[in-house]
Amino acid sequence: MWRTATVREVIAESRSARTLALDVPGWPGHRAGQHLDLRLTAEDGYQAQRSYSVASAPELERLEITVEVVEDGEVSPYLAAEVRPGDQFEVRGPIGGHFTWSADEGGPVLLVAGGSGLVPLMAMLRHRAARASDAAMNVLISARSPEEALYRAELAELEGAAGLEVIWTWTRSAPQDWTGARGRVDGPLLEAAGFGDPSAVRCFACGPTPFVEHVLDLLVAGGYATAQIHAERFGPTGT
Amino acid sequence: MSPISRGFHGRRRDADPARVPPGQYVTPDFPVLSAGPTPHTPLERWSLQIDGAVDAPLRWTWEEFLALPAEPVTVDIHCVTKWSKLETSWVGVSLETLLDGVATEAAYVTAWSDGGYTTNVPLEDLTGGRAWVVHEYDGAPLEPEHGGPARLLVPHLYFWKSAKWLRGLTLTLADEPGFWETAGYHNHGDPWREQRYWND
Amino acid sequence: MNDLHLDGNGVAWLLDQITGAEATTTLRTCQACGDRRALGEHRAYRGAGVVLRCPSCQKVAVCIGIQGDHLTVRWHGTLRVPLPPQDAAPA
Numbered sequence A: 001m002w003r004t005a006t007v008r009e010v011i012a013e014s015r016s017a018r019t020l021a022l023d024v025p026g027w028p029g030h031r032a033g034q035h036l037d038l039r040l041t042a043e044d045g046y047q048a049q050r051s052y053s054v055a056s057a058p059e060l061e062r063l064e065i066t067v068e069v070v071e072d073g074e075v076s077p078y079l080a081a082e083v084r085p086g087d088q089f090e091v092r093g094p095i096g097g098h099f100t101w102s103a104d105e106g107g108p109v110l111l112v113a114g115g116s117g118l119v120p121l122m123a124m125l126r127h128r129a130a131r132a133s134d135a136a137m138n139v140l141i142s143a144r145s146p147e148e149a150l151y152r153a154e155l156a157e158l159e160g161a162a163g164l165e166v167i168w169t170w171t172r173s174a175p176q177d178w179t180g181a182r183g184r185v186d187g188p189l190l191e192a193a194g195f196g197d198p199s200a201v202r203c204f205a206c207g208p209t210p211f212v213e214h215v216l217d218l219l220v221a222g223g224y225a226t227a228q229i230h231a232e233r234f235g236p237t238g239t
Numbered sequence B: 001m002s003p004i005s006r007g008f009h010g011r012r013r014d015a016d017p018a019r020v021p022p023g024q025y026v027t028p029d030f031p032v033l034s035a036g037p038t039p040h041t042p043l044e045r046w047s048l049q050i051d052g053a054v055d056a057p058l059r060w061t062w063e064e065f066l067a068l069p070a071e072p073v074t075v076d077i078h079c080v081t082k083w084s085k086l087e088t089s090w091v092g093v094s095l096e097t098l099l100d101g102v103a104t105e106a107a108y109v110t111a112w113s114d115g116g117y118t119t120n121v122p123l124e125d126l127t128g129g130r131a132w133v134v135h136e137y138d139g140a141p142l143e144p145e146h147g148g149p150a151r152l153l154v155p156h157l158y159f160w161k162s163a164k165w166l167r168g169l170t171l172t173l174a175d176e177p178g179f180w181e182t183a184g185y186h187n188h189g190d191p192w193r194e195q196r197y198w199n200d
Numbered sequence C: 001m002n003d004l005h006l007d008g009n010g011v012a013w014l015l016d017q018i019t020g021a022e023a024t025t026t027l028r029t030c031q032a033c034g035d036r037r038a039l040g041e042h043r044a045y046r047g048a049g050v051v052l053r054c055p056s057c058q059k060v061a062v063c064i065g066i067q068g069d070h071l072t073v074r075w076h077g078t079l080r081v082p083l084p085p086q087d088a089a090p091a
Helices: A076-082 A115-130 A152-158 A187-193 A209-221 B062-066 B095-099 C008-019
Strands: A003-012 A017-023 A035-041 A047-053 A063-068 A088-095 A109-114 A137-143 A164-170 A202-208 A229-234 B047-052 B058-061 B071-078 B083-094 B108-113 B118-122 B132-137 B151-153 B166-172 C027-029 C036-038 C043-046 C050-053 C060-067 C070-075 C078-080
Touching: A017 A076, A035 A063, A035 C008, A047 A063, A047 A115, A063 A076, A063 A115, A088 C008, A109 A115, A109 A187, A109 A209, A115 A137, A115 A152, A115 A202, A115 A209, A115 A229, A137 A187, A152 A164, A164 A187, A187 A209, A202 A209, A209 A229, A229 C008, B047 B095, B058 B062, B062 B132, B071 B132, B083 B095, B095 B132, B151 B166, C008 C043, C008 C050, C008 C060, C008 C070
Parallel strands: A109 A137, A109 A202, A137 A164, A202 A229, B047 B166
Antiparallel strands: A003 A017, A003 A088, A017 A063, A035 A047, A035 A088, B047 B058, B071 B083, B083 B132, B108 B118, B108 B166, B132 B151, C027 C036, C027 C078, C043 C050, C050 C060, C060 C070
């Protein structure tokens, strides 16, 4: 069922992304990693629908999504550039049980994010922090540039927590004085982001389809079984 | 009643209503839709055939197909998912040319493609200058994601009938509903009568 | 090569309508290759409707016609649908 969502706050995350904080009366709650369907209605009744991962932890009172502008997109330019507090649309959810993590499930967990694939994984990281969980969690993030990276400051703060490691790699341009990884995620980087023995590790990989397919190949080559790996592919489509 | 999203319009374009079938909106984009992964048959292994209820099957290699007389085609196309694209330009071989000399009692055609896709069309919908097998789009060789090297083009029906990655046309005596037709879409698919779904 | 496919997570709402529950975690045994994988792991393609393909062998698993007020579902392979302990059906 569709519920009315009212925008309460708009937060700039990067050059091309904004977080929308929403009030959704009746929202039943969600698990970290789930998404919602979002529907816009134009004045003449025309509707467009897209799916967005929930960025906020389940513990947060308001619902947050982070929208990255897709060039020539139909919905994202509106959400990421036009929307103002007070604007309304509809959401449906939460949706998806396969790509979720709860602190009760413990670790170790390896998160691998490509671009906006970081959004559902951020919900997991925020949930972990909200529950003060010490489940071992490493997150490997591939981003094009610091201007396009999401949640950098918040991740730097979270990083101090016990059992959490954040590894960035930059595919286009790195921050000044960067001494860490650059370029596409590869086998050695994935190994460095892991926990040594892959056998007990749950992996969550999210991002554009080519990124996810590449990471899946690397994970399997690195000794992770398919049963341990959860993937969510983002793409240019809406149903 | 859905709340109106202030300022949202989408990427629709205004157009002459006479050119837009009921329930459609015009897009400047060319959305890529598919039932499966893009096939990549090497041209040296590609062929197009016409078979089934015919006296003698026909078969063209890629070189033979390109040597057939082709013509430019500019048409509007309409997808059952509600987008329409106007003035699309193609180059291809008309079905008149391909079916020239074919003797048959068949009234139906099943178009079949690399990857297993099928769709069914009455033979008479492919004649009368209303259908082509096209190999160019917008001045360049047809890209794989849009059905290259060659696809069927039947613009007067919803675009799922314009099978991508076409490899053959099988003439049949009985109508044989294809991939989407057996999943609840309309057997004929005339956008001007809004024949989207099987019970329409 | 970018296939433009998503996965079952991307069409989760549609699948939930069909199975009535959290479909993406439901396991499907492929009729073609015998592999058992979660629906969330299946590759999803958007044509007129939605097609899910087995992640192991790429054969069509589910074909979903999206038709206004209803779906038309063509299903291949078998699903494993766990029942809550108190509802376990007698053999």
